[in-house]
Amino acid sequence: MTGKDSIYATEQQVKDFSFDANVVEVFPDMIQRSVPGYATIVSTMGKLAGQYAQSNSNLYDLGCSLGAVTLSMRRNIAKENCEIIAVDNSKAMVERCKMHLSGFKSDVPVSVQLGDITELEIENASVVAMNFTLQFIPKEQREAVLTSIYRGLKPGGVLLLSEKVKGETDQQDNLLIDLHHDFKRHNGYSELEISQKRTAIENVMRPDRLSTHMTRLEKIGFKQTQVWYQCFNFCSLVAIK
Numbered sequence: 001m002t003g004k005d006s007i008y009a010t011e012q013q014v015k016d017f018s019f020d021a022n023v024v025e026v027f028p029d030m031i032q033r034s035v036p037g038y039a040t041i042v043s044t045m046g047k048l049a050g051q052y053a054q055s056n057s058n059l060y061d062l063g064c065s066l067g068a069v070t071l072s073m074r075r076n077i078a079k080e081n082c083e084i085i086a087v088d089n090s091k092a093m094v095e096r097c098k099m100h101l102s103g104f105k106s107d108v109p110v111s112v113q114l115g116d117i118t119e120l121e122i123e124n125a126s127v128v129a130m131n132f133t134l135q136f137i138p139k140e141q142r143e144a145v146l147t148s149i150y151r152g153l154k155p156g157g158v159l160l161l162s163e164k165v166k167g168e169t170d171q172q173d174n175l176l177i178d179l180h181h182d183f184k185r186h187n188g189y190s191e192l193e194i195s196q197k198r199t200a201i202e203n204v205m206r207p208d209r210l211s212t213h214m215t216r217l218e219k220i221g222f223k224q225t226q227v228w229y230q231c232f233n234f235c236s237l238v239a240i241k
């Protein structure tokens with residue numbers, strides 16, 4: 001049903017990237033060919049959710065897109081009376097996500113909601129997953145979003161955070177960017193596609209350095225933060241309250 005990503009294959013006046021209906025059509029192919037280790041990250045987030053889920057609690061998937069992390073978490077929850085709340089502010093994504101989830105059976109209830117995570121109240125959470133979503137939130141709002149997540153987490157609850165990061169120095173950043181572009185080339189993207197996509201995301205997706213993430217999480221109060229995955233500029237970490 002979904003197709004191959006050729007959004008930037010023809011030369012165009014590049015507009016800011018948005019999660020619209022055209023992106024929804026090709027999103028699984030786009031993310032798979034653009035994010036090294038995406039499948040591993042999604043399945044491991046599910047495993048971690050299974051490990052940290054507490055009975056009678058909520059699990060959140062913030063910026064759920066088509067619900068890949070929701071599905072992965074849902075497969076792994078063995079505790080009783082858990083609910084997954086999946087939120088995205090793209091109407092096209094939320095509609096397709098609902099269709100997609102209804103194709104799989106499970107006893108764990110899922111609520112898919114159209115909403116902005118900067119305005120969302122997190123309650124009674126044992127797990128909060130953000131798989132490549134914080135990078136789209138304006139930098140000045142990131143601490144407030146993470147603080148509200150921290151407050152909504154139960155003791156022993158976890159934040160599962162995946163992000164594209166900026167290298168610590170310009171030289172390191174260039175090295176990571178080159179390796180990532182090689183990865184995209186290897187997955188069939190042309191030089192034109194790579195360069196136009198880069199232009200499209202530069203105003204809407206602003207990566208922080210890994211050190212910025214670590215310092216901010218510690219400042220907010222997370223007791224332990226562990227990077228469990230990194231390939232080039234793509235990281236995933238688990239932070240425990």
Ligand SMILES: Nc1ncnc2c1ncn2[C@@H]1O[C@H](C[S@+](CC[C@H]([NH3+])C(=O)[O-])CC(=O)[O-])[C@@H](O)[C@H]1O
Nearest residue numbers: 019063064065068088089090116117131132133136
């Ligand atoms: N303020 C916001 N509020 C809610 N949603 C938002 C906001 N800003 C952006 N989004 C949503 O965050 C998602 C980011 S994609 C996540 C992949 C998914 N997690 C996956 O595991 O497949 C990552 C990527 O494409 O690089 C999009 O669906 C946006 O609409």
Ligand SMILES: O=C(O)C(=O)Cc1ccccc1
Nearest residue numbers: 030031034035164197198201
């Ligand atoms: O495609 C890229 O270059 C990325 O950095 C990852 C990505 C994947 C999907 C939407 C936006 C960015």
